[in-house]
Amino acid sequence: MKIALIKGDGIGPEVTEQALKVLYAVSERFKCKFEYREALLGGRAIDETGVPLPDETVDICAGSDAVFLGAVGGPKWDGLPGNLRPEAGLLGIRRALKLFANLRPVMLFPQLRTASPLKAEILSQGFDIMIVRELTGGAYFGEKKRVETKDGIKAWDMMEYTSREIERIAGIAFGIARKRRKRITIVDKANVLESSRLWREVTGSIMKDYGDVEIAYMYVDNAAMQLIRNPGQFDVILTENLFGDILSDEASMLAGSLGMLPSASLGASKACLFEPIHGSAPDIAGKDIANPLAAILSCGMLLKYGFGMEKESDAVLEAVNNALDKGYRTADIMQQGMTLVGTEKMGSIVAENILI
């Protein structure tokens, strides 16, 4: 199985190294073989090739069975025009691989209850949410324009969706809900947005093929509030690109740290992309203090959603649980009485805890 490896910028290379340690441990203990091919994206790609997404990277990724990405970006490249910034590379590779579905699981590790900003009574029921965000449509990809008007410059970003785009992401979300607690909440703003009304029509017609899945609709402003008030009510959340971007970052804080949250982006081509949801965290890069668990858990998702290796994926989750049970914590999730470890050490501990 071929994995394209994009280490990226900032803490990207550090957390990717730890994820790799864990994949090596998986291949040793479960007797499977992964082949790695490194590719450039983002800031490092700009420095070495002048563009954030070299053609070679697209070829390497498209020719692999899965892509693992650390993180890209940083202040060094902030002054560049939009199409030459590291983030353009990120949007470009998502587009090139036709990655239209972003999966972000947000769950509370019971060991980290006190790291969450929510009150104990809200956390007492726990939560385990899968956010399914549409990734290649909506305002981020619709027409963008500026024109001079008598009232000054006017700018717009078109939020647009076709029924086909909605159908394909809904199919993924309903399929996932079916394997979980069979509840799906579709988040939109159908009281004011025409595109949201289309989402309701299309998901409403798909619903009949998934009679066993319970469906609810919720406005995005209410969803933002409900995530904090009662996160335990959600199973799968399905939403469009912009709403999903904001809600998934909000939800990520519920788990205690950005450093705990993995993601998967699935699409039309064979290569899906797996990455921690955090950015390149330039403020802590190179200090051996970044939490590598989001990257490691992203490898767990790679095994499950990229290669269908459920047992191996469960072993990664179990190893993370074991490391937390034994009291090991990086600085972002440190609690009194626990053992503070750096990025490297946490990676090694998880790798040692990969058991058959």
Ligand code: NAD
């Ligand atoms: P960020 O996620 O990099 O950092 C936000 C905060 O969380 C920082 O205080 C950081 O130290 C902390 N943090 C992040 N990951 C952590 C980890 N693993 N362990 C401990 N603490 C962690 O977001 P930002 O500061 O808004 O962005 C920094 C750069 O990353 C920007 O250039 C941005 O464009 C880029 N970015 C890239 C991606 C990506 O590659 N997918 C995603 C988001 C942001």
